[in-house]
Amino acid sequence: MQVDFYHLTRTPLERALPQIAAKVVASGARLLVVARDEDRRVAIDRLLWNYAPDSFLPHGQAGGPDDTRQPVLIAPDVVPANGARHVALIDGEWRPAALTFERAFHFFDEDHIQAARAAWKDLAGGEGVERRYWKQNDAGRWEQAA
Template identity: 75%
Template sequence: MQVDFYHLTQVPLERALPQIAQKILESGGRLLIVANDETRRGQIDQLLWTYSADSFLPHGQAGGEDDSRQPVLIAGSPDAANGARHIALVDGVWRDEALDFDRAFHFFDEERIREARAAWKGLAEREGIERRYWKQNDAGRWEQAA
């Protein structure tokens, strides 16, 4: 199981998340995006429709009849009604339920760095977990730092 920590310092979530979601879909995977706040989930919903002028990411918000058919599902909890094996935690809150997936993406900013460090340390002792820490360089590109 792989957990990728993405420290958002220069590029906002609104640019980073669609790129990762697109790569997952291109590989034939499915993604569950989790945020506690309903307003934030609505913002992500709009983002995935409009992030690119010539494209969109097919998705839906959890609670609909077609949840199981959605390649990307936006939800308030880590319940993958769409059968996703990838999870993106986009509100800076680590959830141990993410360990039930094949790969987790934990996005956090400076406001949540303390919690992210605690999650990083907490996962160090757990068997079968590969942790990766990604930071942004001065050009805004992602570099693996740990």
């Protein structure tokens, strides 16, 4: 299982998440996007419809009639009703249930850095857990730092 920590410093979640989601879907996999706050989920739902004029990223909000068919499902909890094996935690909160997926993307900003550091340390000795820390360089590109 792989956990990718994305420290949002230059690029906001609204630019980083669609790129990750598009790559996951292009690979034939499914993604569960998790945020506790309903307003945040609604904003991400709108974003994924129109983040780029030349793209289409099929998705839905959890609780709908077609949850099982959604390549990307936006939910308040780590419950992959769409059968996702990838999860994106977008509200800065680490959830141990993410360890049941093949890959977890943990997005956090400066407001959540202490919690992210604690999660990083907690996962240090985890059997079968590979941690990767991504930060942005001066040009705004993601670089693996750990």
